Amino acid sequence: MIGAAMAASLALGGCGLSPMYAGGGNGAVARGLAGIEVPAIEGQAGWLVRNALVDRLGAGGAAATKYRLDVRLDDRLESLGVLSDDTIGRERRTLRARYQLVDLASGAIVLDATAGSDAGIDVVSSEYATIAAEQTALENLAKEIASQITTRLAVALRQPR
Template sequence: MRALILTLACLALSACGLSPMYAGGGSGAVAQGLAAVEVSAIEGQSGWLVRNALNDRLTAAGSASPQYRLDVRLDDQLEGLGVLRDDTISRERRTLRARYQLIDLSTGDILLDATAGSDAGIDVVSSEYATIAAEQTALENLAQDVAQRIVTRVALALRKEQ
């Protein structure tokens, strides 16, 4: 009876139409497509962090001659949220938003035009050094998060192109 149920479950799952995005590992179509994405320069410190994170993720399967270009524009904001009685800020929020386009270099067509973003809360403490370090750490973490979101959307777009 268990064997019959297991067989029916396997048949039901195989008929669902789902397939792994990264089928074939590093030699699969999506991984090779990601390796063929060239990231344009992005201005500012946050741009440097995001570009490095993108390149790390895109070239994980190796490198290939560029077939696509990824243009990214960032908006990095730091705003005070919590205000104490003496009008000092006790909490900040750092927001990193990206607008990006994936462009096919052979045709010039825009394959993907989307946005990604993330934010983080920062406690403002009496030590200015600790607050600056927390702001920097938040920016580094946000850059990693935004880069991962961009790569996921780019992978989905490349999968549709296949």
């Protein structure tokens, strides 16, 4: 059992895999992420996504700004379930992002990609509870989108250019 585990660890070491965030906060990926400027994004969803991105990227650190991340959002709230009394019973909130990572020195687009997520919301008799659920869904979707974008940026910055 122990011999098999040691053999597997030796095989993995030879396959060329290495941790993405090797070096911690001083590693190449962490420094690259910290060097990304995130301009204001329109709307409430934009404010939430930008704040989540700034938190994840480590902006405001000592890294020099090398990139700008341009993000455009599409936030939709649609009714899904219509009950027998013609009221809505379920909604779906969808948040999609189109983003571009721009190299500030050359103006070249390093990455052009999309991210998206959605959440189901129960519509209840309390209007306040429904609005609160819609807001919570938006906050969660903003965090999910920021997480997807950050992961994709880390992969892009890790690859040699």
